[in-house]
Amino acid sequence: MIAARLRGAARYGSYADAVVRRALAELSGFTDWLNANSVSGYIGECGWPWSQDSAAWNNVARAYLRRLGQGQLFYSLYGASGHFHANLLGQYTDKGGIGDPLVLTTARPSSVVSEAYRHPIGYSLTIPDPDFGTGTLPSNGGLFSNFNPGVVGTDYFYPSIADAQFLANRRVKIIRLTFQWERLQPTLLGSLNVSELSRITGFLAAANTLGMRTILVPHNFAGYKIGTSNTSMTQQYLSTDTTKPLNSNHFTDFWSRLSAALQGNPALFGYSLMNEPTGIDAITGPYGPNLVNAGTFESGRGLDRHGRNGCANNCSGACRVACSLMYGDNGG
Numbered sequence: 001m002i003a004a005r006l007r008g009a010a011r012y013g014s015y016a017d018a019v020v021r022r023a024l025a026e027l028s029g030f031t032d033w034l035n036a037n038s039v040s041g042y043i044g045e046c047g048w049p050w051s052q053d054s055a056a057w058n059n060v061a062r063a064y065l066r067r068l069g070q071g072q073l074f075y076s077l078y079g080a081s082g083h084f085h086a087n088l089l090g091q092y093t094d095k096g097g098i099g100d101p102l103v104l105t106t107a108r109p110s111s112v113v114s115e116a117y118r119h120p121i122g123y124s125l126t127i128p129d130p131d132f133g134t135g136t137l138p139s140n141g142g143l144f145s146n147f148n149p150g151v152v153g154t155d156y157f158y159p160s161i162a163d164a165q166f167l168a169n170r171r172v173k174i175i176r177l178t179f180q181w182e183r184l185q186p187t188l189l190g191s192l193n194v195s196e197l198s199r200i201t202g203f204l205a206a207a208n209t210l211g212m213r214t215i216l217v218p219h220n221f222a223g224y225k226i227g228t229s230n231t232s233m234t235q236q237y238l239s240t241d242t243t244k245p246l247n248s249n250h251f252t253d254f255w256s257r258l259s260a261a262l263q264g265n266p267a268l269f270g271y272s273l274m275n276e277p278t279g280i281d282a283i284t285g286p287y288g289p290n291l292v293n294a295g296t297f298e299s300g301r302g303l304d305r306h307g308r309n310g311c312a313n314n315c316s317g318a319c320r321v322a323c324s325l326m327y328g329d330n331g332g
Contacts, residue, residue: 017056027064031071039174042215043068044272045126047078047089048260050110058113065117074174076215079115080104080125080167083157084306092170097302102157102167115170122173124215127163130199131178131219132156145227146182156180158199161206168210174214174269177203178219181254186222186251192257201262208267215269220275224250237279 034041046064048057068075075121080092082103092104093112112328115123133155134144142148159177165177177200183195200216207214224246227233236246255273262268 142230
């Protein structure tokens with residue numbers, strides 16, 4: 001069991017730095033929950049600042065990643081972006097400045113630690129660029145929604161072959177690729193958007209060519225933005241109450257369609273069903289049931305538990321369960 005390896009009063013008391021102690025204490029809160037529920041786990045995003053006090057933060061990261069490796073808890077680091085140069089948590093970025101080609105070219109100081117503590121399953125990073133543009137859109141000044149999803153290449157971006165090659169050269173093995181549910185399924189219970197799906201499958205093909213695999217995750221925080229014009233938007237959150245505007249039937253339908261479309265894809269490592277479902281607990285209550293049925297997915301692959309430190313510490317019951325399902329073939 002993961003937490004069994006982390007138990008004992010000395011599990012973080014030997015570290016002098018208070019931030020290190022706090023980070024490891026919070027991690028233990030998550031691993032203790034995994035142990036109590038007899039499940040394995042996955043942390044979908046973790047990162048640390050590279051710009052100020054980078055040496056001290058790298059020390060925190062060394063302790064944290066070492067502990068994850070000891071507990072055999074798989075994780076994806078945050079992140080790698082060719083379009084978000086100011087990201088204070090990124091491991092890799094674009095060149096920045098005038099004439100920037102907007103492709104990954106540069107390793108941040110934090111990558112010294114991340115590359116030294118690669119997880120045995122594989123060095124894994126999040127690429128957040130496809131989930132950009134979820135507020136006011138630069139392309140038209142309107143509000144992001146299923147009606148107004150934005151323009152690829154202006155409001156949001158998919159990684160290029162050059163990005164994938166850069167990460168492969170850094171020995172990255174598993175990419176956690178984010179996307180927006182509204183763009184992939186513009187009408188709830190409706191067909192997937194062919195163009196958006198082709199962008200995902202295009203990256204999967206590029207990753208596969210380079211020997212990398214991909215985890216797909218909707219970066220929706222358990223929500224879906226419904227619009228009727230470029231300037232109107234209503235935020236809905238997932239509920240197990242099927243009379244609600246966004247509910248478990250919609251969620252199951254979405255994953256049924258996407259998993260069917262990608263069935264057998266050799267680059268697919270797994271699905272992280274929902275990133276940071278911050279809106280779900282207040283709707284479903286602390287002990288709500290799972291929002292998606294295991295039968296949704298292709299047979300022959302198991303369900304593994306997925307969670308993030310913040311989810312485990314900030315809510316309980318349904319919030320943890322809803323964010324904790326990860327489907328994949330990495331064991332489960």
